[in-house]
Amino acid sequence: MKRLLFLAIVATLAVTAARAQRQTSPETLIRNATVLTITRGTLTNTDVLLRNGKIAAVGKNLNASANARIIDGTGKFVMPGIIDCHSHSMLDTINEGTLAVTSMVRTEDVLNPTDVDLYRELAGGVTTLNLLHGSANPIGGLNTVVKIKYGRPASEFLFPGAMPGIKFALGENVKRSSQPNQPGVTRRYPNTRMGVEEVIRDAFTRARDYKRTWDEYREAVKKDKNVMPPRRDLQLEPLVEILEGRRYVHAHCYIASEILMLINIADEFGFKIKTFQHALEGYKVAKEIAAHGAGASIFADSWAYKIEAYDAIPYNAAIMTRAGVIVSMNSDSDERARRLNIEAAKAMHWGDLTEEQALKLITLNPAIQLGIQERVGSIEVGKDADVAIWNGHPFSVYSRVDTTFVDGVVYFDREQDLARRPELAKERATLEQAEPNKPRPQGQSPQTPRRRPSGHNDDVEYDKP
């Protein structure tokens, strides 16, 4: 059964891929829509021209080439593609949990471009994801920023020019609190928030020495080309990049005290935290976060799922925004990622952010947090044509996405999706009759491709044996 599903997915992908190929460098003119520009307010009865993968023009009565696709946007809303600053979609594995510092591992090495949840996210108007390592270690693996080019090879997903990043994590998860003590097995260090701080301090102390070694070598080699280079350390290299401001830190955290701890250690070593991820109690220390210059990427309203989340409140986004923190609303879940528009609207409901402030939570703000704000996050001429057309205001619970473009190419279109269903049903029926999909003898279950669970991936320990 599952095998046939897998085959069906492969077939679906082939169809999608073929479609995408046909649609390279198309020109599209969306006419007479309400355009949520993010940076220049809401424009009514406005046209948006997508050409060569960019937003070519925004204005009234625009002209397009003869072969351009014209979409009547009357009654529709155009907004930038949503950016999810905390995702684990398309990662075959999330947590390298064996060590406390795993900065040598890269999510980029485990991308699965056939993850069907990517398509479901496109159908929610999402176009960019920050794929993060899990939260099993104080210093985790490297992130990958992708555009959701579902149906294309993984290499085409990589967001050009996105700032490299890394996952840090604090608190309960890295203490392995949910791991029971086992007789004869030594617990992984750290076991307390004291130890978490110490692990990070130790790693950056080593990284600072390592950087000095290389700096000295680079000076020395200018004078004597026969000087032996130091041995490369793949664990410390990313930390040196952090010290040099070339890699963003996305730090998973929940409670106020651990947020302050990381700010202190970053200040001491002279680097910046780019985002506090989740930051459930960020509202308690909003001024300290703002003073450090960090952003926060949070849930709209998850709380009480564990002790550390008991003080999480849905006013978090509003309080931190007013304190000057750049805030984004993320999913950390393939399910929630499909409705980030509503998650952003919740910051109007709880905390009375303005519509523009709330829209930024899922567009420009996460773009800034990923260093891609020159490319995406608003509807402006010259930016990437990553946009979605909604059949109503995206903050209305009654709205849904009609079409999603990435680099000007349609990657989701509801009408096309509906039109394809009879064909896919027929294909499924055919596949069910295929030999590999017949029931196996003795009632054995067919081999199943393993699926990631959908909720709160950060906390899931399924990578453990």
Next chain:
Amino acid sequence: MISTLLAFLILTQQIGTPTTQQGVTPPRGIFVIRNARIVTVSGPEIENGTVVIRDGKIEAVGTNVSVPAGAQTIDGSGLSVYPGMIDAGTNMGLVEVPQGANGTVDTAEVGDLNPNAKAIIAVNPHSAHIAVTRVEGITNTVTAPTGGLISGQAALINLLGTAPKEMAVVPQVALVINYPRIAGGGGGFGGQQQQPANLSDTLAANERQLEQIRKMLRDAEAYGRAQDAYAKDKSLPRPDHNVVLEPLVPYVRGERPVIFRAEREAEIRGAVKFAEELKLKPIILGGNDAWKVANVLKEKNVPVIITGILSLPIREDDAYDALYENAAKLQAAGVRFCISTGDAGAEVRNLAQYAGMAAAFGLSKADAVKAVTLYPAQIMNVADRLGSVEVGKMANLVVTDGDLLEIRSSIRYLFIDGRPVVLTSRHTELNDAFKNRK
């Protein structure tokens, strides 16, 4: 608007309502909401209408309603009155913090057969989840135990009260049975998909589990007959009382409904068949595949409490909107249904969002409102008391400044059991404490 709020503040002070989320139950009284749009749900909407609340009940609804003497009045200009929302699939009050605080978890008893476990016993009236939920317009939940095969008995509660007894609308509203599952549903909170090692072994195990349930229900039938017979004829041997079988009697006699948790097509079909065999009155809880079985559910008149509207589709090749559309498809097929979060407690407050998503994908807006008010009341057999703005019903009312299901709307006033509820919660209190920190 400010004057309205002021009026309400004065009003609440007059009647001594507590100003924090925890506290004693506020008293009833006579309240009038004037000049409001009244979404009765059961009948047409009323513009510029008046609702009179007296001693816990709705006394009058309409445009030609006189204000009783001594009533405290709310100006409802620009506001809408709705019945309170009902979530029929929660564990509200049974769990405070699911991970890392087992002491606060009272959802699942030890063992597989616990018909005598009653949710109403363990509901914590002072759970922070309750106030957090009600301030979003949800006035009632069905709170159900979760464990084993026969989990226990669910309660239908008002989200207000100092003691479980004060909260209970129906203390034992339904029996809850987990229909044996063929595979884990995946997803969920840190959930894992379980892949059976051998399908035939799994099916055999499921059949054994079903037989355990069947045997207990049959025993309960026999027990009920024996008790009846003895009541009529004391010369018969006196049957011993049995605290496990006793509570099952009204359920095996079809006097009260039995909730079957079932998601997949095979499970739903199995549950319907099993209920028919044992002459139970079934309700499906979950029902992610209900749209695939709509004809059977319609034919057998089995209602569904849909909990998975915001879940990821079960199968990889399901349509992306398969679960968003579930409600609309059931509606079109004539199946009775209501919409629930299926959440333990913390996220029940998002019930409107679930209904709204169903409306974004084919359900009419009016039906989406019914799906969280009148429909759950009907399915849980409390439509005589809850689910609409009608004379004689319990005054569980929500006054909003906009569409009930829209995220941007706010709740302005809330009445539960005719008692005015202050709109504070653990979250508003933390917000107030920190929002102005300089």
